[in-house]
Amino acid sequence: MKILGIESTAHTFSIAIAEKKNREKGKKGEKEEKIKILSNVSDKYPSTLEGYIPRKLADHHAEVFSKLLKEAISKANISLSEIDAVAYSQGSGIGHCLHVGFVAAKALSSMLDVPLVPVNHSVGHIEIGKELYCKTNDPLVVYVSGGNTQIMTLDKTAKRYHVYGETIDIGIGNFVDVLGRTLKLTPPDAVGVVRAAEKGKQFIDLPYTVRGMNLAFSGLQTYIEKKVLPEVANGKYNVDDVAFSAQETAFAMLCETVERALCHTNKKEVLLCGGNARNQRLQEMLKSMADEHKVNFAVTSFEHSGDQAAMIALTGIKMLEAKCPDLKSTIPRQRFRTDASCICW
Amino acid sequence: MHGAEAIVINCNFLSTPAVAKQRLPKAYRVEPLDSKLRKERTKLEAKIMHRAKSTGTLCPLVLNVDLDKCELIQTRLDGEKLVSYLEKNSNDADAAVLQNAGVQLAKLHLAGISHGDSTTSNFMVMGGGAVAVFDFGLSQFDASLEEQAIDLLLFSKSVSQQQFKHFTKGYGKERGKKETQKLLTQVAEIQSRARYVER
Numbered sequence: 001m002k003i004l005g006i007e008s009t010a011h012t013f014s015i016a017i018a019e020k021k022n023r024e025k026g027k028k029g030e031k032e033e034k035i036k037i038l039s040n041v042s043d044k045y046p047s048t049l050e051g052y053i054p055r056k057l058a059d060h061h062a063e064v065f066s067k068l069l070k071e072a073i074s075k076a077n078i079s080l081s082e083i084d085a086v087a088y089s090q091g092s093g094i095g096h097c098l099h100v101g102f103v104a105a106k107a108l109s110s111m112l113d114v115p116l117v118p119v120n121h122s123v124g125h126i127e128i129g130k131e132l133y134c135k136t137n138d139p140l141v142v143y144v145s146g147g148n149t150q151i152m153t154l155d156k157t158a159k160r161y162h163v164y165g166e167t168i169d170i171g172i173g174n175f176v177d178v179l180g181r182t183l184k185l186t187p188p189d190a191v192g193v194v195r196a197a198e199k200g201k202q203f204i205d206l207p208y209t210v211r212g213m214n215l216a217f218s219g220l221q222t223y224i225e226k227k228v229l230p231e232v233a234n235g236k237y238n239v240d241d242v243a244f245s246a247q248e249t250a251f252a253m254l255c256e257t258v259e260r261a262l263c264h265t266n267k268k269e270v271l272l273c274g275g276n277a278r279n280q281r282l283q284e285m286l287k288s289m290a291d292e293h294k295v296n297f298a299v300t301s302f303e304h305s306g307d308q309a310a311m312i313a314l315t316g317i318k319m320l321e322a323k324c325p326d327l328k329s330t331i332p333r334q335r336f337r338t339d340a341s342c343i344c345w
Numbered sequence: 346m347h348g349a350e351a352i353v354i355n356c357n358f359l360s361t362p363a364v365a366k367q368r369l370p371k372a373y374r375v376e377p378l379d380s381k382l383r384k385e386r387t388k389l390e391a392k393i394m395h396r397a398k399s400t401g402t403l404c405p406l407v408l409n410v411d412l413d414k415c416e417l418i419q420t421r422l423d424g425e426k427l428v429s430y431l432e433k434n435s436n437d438a439d440a441a442v443l444q445n446a447g448v449q450l451a452k453l454h455l456a457g458i459s460h461g462d463s464t465t466s467n468f469m470v471m472g473g474g475a476v477a478v479f480d481f482g483l484s485q486f487d488a489s490l491e492e493q494a495i496d497l498l499l500f501s502k503s504v505s506q507q508q509f510k511h512f513t514k515g516y517g518k519e520r521g522k523k524e525t526q527k528l529l530t531q532v533a534e535i536q537s538r539a540r541y542v543e544r
Contacts, residue, residue, distance in 0.1 A: 092541045148540065168538065203377045212462045212483060212499050252374045260349040264466070285373035292372065293347075335541040 001320070002038070002078065003085045004108065005313025008101030009093025009121045010146065011052055013061040014042035015068045016309035017076040017083070020317050035131060035317055038076035040303065040310040041068050047189040049181055058096035065104055072309075083112055087316025089309075090118035091336030092147065098332035106330070117316040118330045120341035122148055122274075124311035126161070129273035129300045131314060139298060140267040142258050142286065143338070145274035145307075146173035149254065150338055151213060151261045161339045164261045165213025172250055173276045175217040179246055182225060183239045193243045194279060200244020204228060204237060208249055213257045213264070217250060247281060255285050262293055269296040277305040318345045350386075350482055358408045358418050366390075368415040383415040386482060391417055393458055393484045400456040403449055403477040422479060424471035431465060431508065440511045443504070445476040447515025450496060453478060454520070459492035460484050464503035494531035501532070 001022070007014040017038040043064040045057050073080055088105035091098055109116040126141050141161070143150045149167040154160075170178075176190040185192030207223050209216040224246060231237050262270065270290045272283060283299050290297035304310060319327060322345040346353045351368045368383040391410045398404070405419035427446060431439060446468045453460060460467070461483030469477045485492065497516070501509045517525040536542070 167540065168535075171540075203375055205377075205381070208378075208382070210483070211495060212464070248375045248378060252371075252378055255371075255373050256350070263347075263349040264464075288373040289371070337539075337541045 001084045001317060002076075002082050003087055003117070003313045003316045003320070004072070004083045005119070005309040005311075005316055006086070006088040006101045006105045007042075007121070007124075007307055007309040007312050008061050008097050008104075009089050009091065010097055010307060011047070011057060012042050012044045012307040013064050013068065013097075013100070014040070014307065014309040015065075015072040016040040016313045017072055017078065018310060018313035018317060020321075035314050037310045037314070038078070039072045040308055041071045041075065042306075042308050043068060044306075047177070047180075047187055049184065049188050051181065052094075054094050054096040057094065058100050061097060061100040065100070080112065083108075083114060085109070085115045085117050085316060085320055086112070087117035087119050087312050087319075089121045089124065089312050090330070091121060091333035093121060093332075093334060095332070095334050098334065102330075102332045115320065115327070116330050117319055117327060119312045119315045119319065120326075120336055120338065121307075121312075122150070122338040123161070123341045123343065124315045125273045125300075126271070126338075127315040127318060128304050128311035129271045129298065132304065133300055134269060134271055134298045135296050136267075136269045138267060139269035139271035139296075140258070140262055140265055142254070142270060142272045142277075143274045144172050144254070144272070144276040144282070146177060146276075147171045148274065148338070149173075149215060149217075151258055152338065153265055153267060154343060159342050159344050161341070161343065163339050164264065165215065165257045167215050167217060168211070169216050169218040170221070172215075172217060172254060173274070175221055175250060176247070176276070178221060179224065179243065182221075182229070183242060185239065185243070190276060190279070193247060194281070196240045196243035197247045197281070198244075200238075200240040200242070202237065202241040202245075203248065204241055204245040206245055206249045208253060210253050210256055213261050215253050215257055220246065220250060247279075251279075251282050251285050254282070255289050258286065259289050259293070262289075262295065267295065269298060272297070272299040273305065275306045278302055321345065355421065356418070361408065362421040362423075363408055363418050364405075364421050366417045366419065384412055387412060387415045387417055390481045390484065393481045393486065394419065396486070397453055397456050397458055397478075397481070400452045402452040402456060403475060404453075404481075405477070405479055422469045422471065422477050424469040424477070426466060427468035427470055427476065428465040428503070430470045431504070439508060441474050442470055442476060443508055443511035444515030444518070445474060446478075446500075447512040447517070448519045449476055449478045450500070450512075451516045451519030454488050454493050454496070457486060457488045458484055459487050459489075460496050460499075461492075463496040463499045465500070466503070490528065490531050491535070494528050494535055497528055498532045498535055 086109040151165040180192040409418040
């Protein structure tokens with residue numbers, strides 16, 4: 001089975017093609033073929049000091065669609081007629097962006113006369129991590145991105161992810177992105193914060209908000225804007241120290257809640273996935289925590305951490321094979337929670 | 346026991362059966378943040394356990410505080426954790442015990458304390474169905490509507506709907522119907538604030 005995936009929940013538009021070979025007849029008991037990613041091409045709208053404006057993102061996605069489709073097909077070295085299904089990112093995400101992906105996927109599936117597979121974006125991030133990077137099939141999942149920060153495990157009876165802890169206000173990625181803009185770093189996002197944090201030395205005491213397994217970041221953000229920035233202006237601190245301290249504080253909060261969830265659930269593996277899984281300091285901290293508890297630490301690769309369509313195509317295959325009941329409703333869902341998705345494979 | 350935040354060791358303190366809770370350094374945190382969190386939490390936890398007694402909350406007694414070692418020695422609770430008790434027992438036996446747990450959380454709230462980690466792992470079922478509350482590692486001197494509601498929410502997430510009903514019955518006995526209803530409304534309010542809830 002070959003499936004084309006489309007991702008367009010936020011700043012990135014991406015198209016990928018994944019394949020799962022059918023098991024040969026008479027070869028029972030052999031390990032099931034892994035899903036292969038044949039191509040995975042993306043185009044990200046650049047971050048600016050004005051932040052992301054939904055309409056501009058949607059325009060960008062519409063414009064790059066044809067270019068990316070050609071690239072994805074040629075890199076996979078197949079023809080469009082070989083596609084057996086089209087999967088797209090159904091949500092959660094920004095309405096304008098989701099609709100570009102939806103219309104493109106719907107048009108392709110109608111034209112090729114193949115099924116349209118609606119995939120929960122967050123589940124995509126998790127499934128690609130489990131399929132390609134995990135040692136066990138039942139990790140404690142730490143999903144960190146702009147919109148989400150969730151700690152969860154798969155509840156096999158309920159066929160749902162069970163969220164043990166999450167952010168009660170903004171995602172950790174959103175926090176570092178806004179910090180990048182507030183401090184006017186280059187680039188004005190999480191990457192700028194990482195670069196500045198590497199140069200920071202002095203640790204500034206910041207609010208630390210953990211409630212059981214839940215987290216909050218907005219107080220940290222407000223405190224930096226109202227109390228720390230004036231001190232930067234009068235020369236007491238420099239922006240590198242602010243970036244360093246903010247990152248250390250926010251990540252320590254996350255590590256603490258993950259550690260608590262790990263002790264609570266007794267899982268043997270921690271999977272870090274989502275856009276902010278790229279942060280090497282966060283990887284290092286979680287690995288140190290996992291080592292202390294003698295569990296395996298898995299993390300998605302740089303390419304498969306951020307938003308991309310490989311995870312959508314891969315999850316689409318799993319949903320199709322399992323005849324997932326979620327296949328019925330295909331229109332975009334802006335507020336599609338991770339734990340609202342049926343995990344029946 | 347090696348918990349998430351600390352190790353808890355059985356010991357004797359002046360020939361009283363006790364447990365020592367030590368907050369060990371975490372390698373993943375930068376040193377200034379690590380020592381601040383460990384010291385502040387140890388100190389606060391001792392103060393909170395002391396205050397909890399003012400309304401007769403059933404919880405361990407503080408025996409000794411060592412801030413250099415970030416160690417808190419407290420009396421040992423003899424019993425079974427509510428989480429494992431609920432796994433073993435039938436529904437009828439649960440009801441009384443869950444009500445007692447509700448009473449204890451209400452007493453704690455009346456003392457002006459929010460527990461902060463009020464799951465079934467942190468209640469101990471003792472002889473005769475009495476229930477004690479423990480582990481004040483995330484507790485605060487803050488019994489605002491929001492913090493109290495969070496405690497109820499945390500508990501509700503660790504039990505079934507039926508079990509939570511028993512719990513709130515006991516809680517209501519101690520707090521009164523009006524106050525309890527106000528808190529349950531706040532619990533629903535908090536849940537509606539979660540990210541991406543479909544409205």
